[in-house]
Structure formats: structure tokens, C-alpha cells
Amino acid sequence: xxxxxxxxxxxxxxxxxxxxxxxxxxxxxxxxxxxxxxxxxxxxxxxxxxxxxxxxxxxxxxxxxxxxxxxxxxxxxxxxxxxxxxxxxxxxxxxxxxxxxxxxxxxxxxxxxxxxxxxxxxxxxxxxxxxxxxxxxxxxxxxxxxxxxxxxxxxxxxxxxxxxxxxxxxxxxxxxxxxxxxxxxxxxxxxxxxxxxxxxxxxxxxxxxxxxxxxxxxxxxxxxxxxxxxxxxxxxxxxxxxxxxxxxxxxxxxxxxxxxxxxxxxxxxxxxxxxxxxxxxxxxxxxxxxxxxxxxxxxxxxxxxxxxxxxxxxxxxxxxxxxxxxxxxxxxxxxxxxxxxxxxxxxxxxxxxxxxxxxxxxxxxxxxxxxxxxxxxxxxxxxxxxxxxxxxxxxxxxxxxxxxxxxxxxxxxxxxxxxxxxxxxxxxxxxxxxxxxxxxxxxxxxxxxxxxxxxxxxxxxxxxxxxxxxxxxxx
Numbered sequence: 001x002x003x004x005x006x007x008x009x010x011x012x013x014x015x016x017x018x019x020x021x022x023x024x025x026x027x028x029x030x031x032x033x034x035x036x037x038x039x040x041x042x043x044x045x046x047x048x049x050x051x052x053x054x055x056x057x058x059x060x061x062x063x064x065x066x067x068x069x070x071x072x073x074x075x076x077x078x079x080x081x082x083x084x085x086x087x088x089x090x091x092x093x094x095x096x097x098x099x100x101x102x103x104x105x106x107x108x109x110x111x112x113x114x115x116x117x118x119x120x121x122x123x124x125x126x127x128x129x130x131x132x133x134x135x136x137x138x139x140x141x142x143x144x145x146x147x148x149x150x151x152x153x154x155x156x157x158x159x160x161x162x163x164x165x166x167x168x169x170x171x172x173x174x175x176x177x178x179x180x181x182x183x184x185x186x187x188x189x190x191x192x193x194x195x196x197x198x199x200x201x202x203x204x205x206x207x208x209x210x211x212x213x214x215x216x217x218x219x220x221x222x223x224x225x226x227x228x229x230x231x232x233x234x235x236x237x238x239x240x241x242x243x244x245x246x247x248x249x250x251x252x253x254x255x256x257x258x259x260x261x262x263x264x265x266x267x268x269x270x271x272x273x274x275x276x277x278x279x280x281x282x283x284x285x286x287x288x289x290x291x292x293x294x295x296x297x298x299x300x301x302x303x304x305x306x307x308x309x310x311x312x313x314x315x316x317x318x319x320x321x322x323x324x325x326x327x328x329x330x331x332x333x334x335x336x337x338x339x340x341x342x343x344x345x346x347x348x349x350x351x352x353x354x355x356x357x358x359x360x361x362x363x364x365x366x367x368x369x370x371x372x373x374x375x376x377x378x379x380x381x382x383x384x385x386x387x388x389x390x391x392x393x394x395x396x397x398x399x400x401x402x403x404x405x406x407x408x409x410x411x412x413x414x415x416x417x418x419x420x421x422x423x424x425x426x427x428x429x430x431x432x433x434x435x436x437x438x439x440x441x442x443x444x445x446x447x448x449x450x451x452x453x454x455x456x457x458x459x460x461x462x463x464x465x466x467x468x469x470x471x472x473x474x475x
């Protein structure tokens with residue numbers, strides 16, 4: 001008698017179909033991710049997290065789609081302006097790493113009160129750090145654009161855009177942090193819904209504010225910034241409604257709503273290396289766009305469009321990496337380090353397989369993808385080149401991303417920081433400079449350097465993960 005083929009019974013613990021599992025993931029589930037099938041846990045966490053990441057990227061993707069109709073200078077202004085938010089994103093993501101790790105551990109320990117306390121401290125921290133960012137960004141917007149090598153035309157386009165983005169940075173921080181709370185608790189579906197609401201509104205408002213309609217004046221890229229800020233604020237309103245109403249695993253009760261200095265210090269201690277980690281990684285990408293800027297506005301526009309397509313296409317891997325982080329934290333909290341490690345390997349294999357297919361598709365359709373955004377040959381050429389090289393490195397990017405997020409989920413934010421510094425600054429930037437200028441390969445040399453770096457990220461991340469020291473991290 002031949003053995004039975006595996007069915008979804010093995011995945012979900014009861015008869016059904018893959019479609020049913022997908023619907024369950026989208027609706028939300030109160031599954032205990034510290035027991036039962038790991039494959040099921042990865043599926044149920046990954047699907048809403050992948051959709052959340054897709055929604056996150058749609059903000060910038062929508063802006064570029066509409067702004068590209070205004071010309072290369074406008075696209076360059078949005079690209080350079082958005083990259084200046086590195087410090088805001090670094091702070092938000094660094095704090096999010098700490099929040100996800102702490103909430104996941106407390107949920108794994110079956111201590112929802114402590115998880116609720118950590119969530120409230122995260123909100124306090126987000127509000128506090130947003131204030132200096134607003135002041136600096138509004139005051140120094142044109143100077144920061146010039147520092148990035150923007151032409152005076154780009155500075156003129158982008159000054160108000162940058163000032164609005166920085167002035168409303170609290171919406172970025174709180175959106176990040178509250179979604180990190182949801183992910184740590186295993187309630188990724190609410191993070192997905194918050195971003196879906198915000199994105200639908202942003203997509204509707206972008207063309208209205210950018211091009212104008214009736215009594216609404218055409219505001220150009222300034223309109224894109226206003227639409228994004230307002231849409232994020234509505235998403236935050238939904239997040240707070242869920243947190244305080246008690247729709248998920250974690251509810252913020254009134255008794256948790258006070259400042260806990262000790263807990264806040266622990267959170268900042270964990271998030272500090274996480275902030276540096278993202279700064280190190282993102283600063284290396286800012287250096288890349290600075291290298292590209294030397295080849296003109298068309299090159300920057302091609303890179304800006306191309307890199308957003310790249311980011312959009314890797315979002316399944318981002319979502320799955322976040323699922324690995326949640327599973328790592330919760331299972332370590334439950335005293336099951338081996339189960340935590342298995343969840344990471346399962347997620348990494350699935351993620352690399354998916355991105356391998358995505359990479360092949362991107363390589364084959366790179367020119368067609370770019371023509372969706374622009375009809376300028378120079379811009380299309382640069383962007384298509386970027387898509388081909390980075391598409392080829394996609395499986396390695398997925399592996400590296402999963403390993404680094406697993407460290408973060410364990411509360412070990414130091415190891416990924418050093419990996420990012422080594423790969424991004426000691427290898428990627430020198431390699432890009434050498435290939436672009438010494439070998440005179442121009443933007444192609446820059447993109448080759450970036451693609452090879454993804455292979456290095458994967459190799460170093462896997463080697464360090466196998467050492468297992470992350471299992472001993474106390475959060």
C-alpha cells in the first residue's frame with residue numbers, strides 16, 4: 001500500500017484545504033504558536049504579515065506611480081526626500097524590534113499583563129521621539145536635500161515635501177510601533193488591516209492632491225506628502241481602537257497606562273542596537289543613492305523607481321521574516337529554543353523559494369515593468385538594469401533577511417548590527433565604488449556590487465545563526 005500524500009490535515013490539525021488556511025490567516029486566529037504544527041504556524045503568521053508588508057510599501061509605490069507623471073526632477077525629489085527619513089525609520093524599526101521581542105516573550109510566557117505594559121511604553125516612546133524629528137526636519141529640509149547632492153530644481157520640488165514628511169513623522173513611528181505590538185502578540189491580521197485602510201485612503205487622495213480636482217488645487221509632490229500623512233493618521237486611529245477595545249490577544253488596560261521607567265529603559269536598551277542596525281543598513285543604501293546621483297537626475301529617477309519595485313517584490317520575504325521573528329520570540333518565551341530554530345529554517349526555505357521565482361519573473365520583464373512608470377529611455381535603462389541584477393540575488397536576500405529578523409525576534413539586536421556594518425559598509429560601498437569608477441562600469445557597477453552583497457549577507461547570517469548564541473538572550 002502506497003503511503004498517503006500529506007494534506008492540510010497535517011498543516012492545520014483538522015481536515016480542510018489550503019484555501020481555508022488562507023482565509024483563517026486573513027480573518028485572524030487565536031492559535032497558540034508555541035505548540036502544534038510549525039508549518040501551520042508559519043502559514044497563519046506569514047500571510048497577514050506578507051499582506052502587511054505589501055500595504056506598507058504601497059505608500060511609496062503609489063506616490064511614485066503618480067509623481068512619475070510630473071517628470072524626472074519630481075521623482076528624484078521624492079526618492080531623495082524619502083531617503084532622508086532614514087533616522088525616523090531607524091528609530092521606528094529599532095523600537096519595533098524591541099517591542100516585538102518583548103511582547104512575543106511575554107505572550108510566550110502566558111503573561112498578557114506584562115505584554116500590555118510593554119505595549120504602552122512603546123506608544124510613549126514613539127510620541128516622545130517624534131518631537132525632535134519634526135523640529136529638525138521642518139527647519140533644515142532644503143539643507144538636507146542639498147547634502148544629498150540634489151540639484152536646485154530638485155531642492156525646489158522637494159523642500160515642502162520633506163518638511164511635511166518630517167513634521168508628520170509621529171504617524172510613521174506609531175504605525176510602526178503599534179503594528180510591532182500586534183506582530184509580537186501574534187495578531188498580525190490587525191496590522192494588515194490598519195495598513196489596508198491607510199493605503200486605500202492614500203491611493204484615493206494621492207491623485208486628488210497631486211493633480212487637483214474641482215476646488216482642490218494641484219499641489220504636486222506636496223500633495224503626495226499630505227495625502228500620505230493623513231492616511232497614516234487614519235490607520236493609527238484604527239490601531240488604537242483595536243488595542244483599547246480588546247479585539248485581539250493583547251489589550252491595553254487602564255492600569256497599564258502609566259510610565260514604567262524600568263521597563264522603558266529595558267526597551268530602549270534593546271532598541272538602541274536595533275536603531276543602529278537599521279541606520280547602518282539604511283545609511284549604506286543612502287550612500288548608494290549618493291553614488292547614483294553622480295550620474296544625473298535620470299539615473300536617480302531610474303534607481304528610485306527600480307528600487308521601489310524591488311522592495312515591493314521582496315515584501316513576501318519581509319513578511320515571512322517577521323513571522324520568523326514572532327515565532328522565535330514566543331517559542332523562546334515558552335522555553336522551546338529548538339522549536340524556535342526549526343521555525344526559522346522552515347521560513348527561510350519557503351521564503352527563498354518564493355523569491356527565486358519572483359527574481360526570474362523580474363529579470364524577464366524588467367523593461368516592461370519600468371515602462372509602466374515612465375517613457376524616458378534613460379530612466380527605463382537604469383531601472384531595468386537594477387531590476388535584473390537584484391532579481392538574480394533575490395533567494396540570497398530572502399535567506400539573509402530571515403536570519404537577521406530571527407536574531408531580532410530573540411532580542412539579539414547586536415549581531416545583525418555587526419552583520420549589516422560588515423556587509424554594507426566594509427564590502428558593499430567599496431565594491432560599488434570600485435566597479436562604478438575604477439572599472440568605469442557606471443551604474444551597472446553599482447548594481448553588481450549591491451547584488452553580490454546580498455549573497456554575502458546570506459552566508460554570514462546563516463553561519464552566525466548556526467552558532468546558536470541567540471538562544472541564550474534574555475529579554
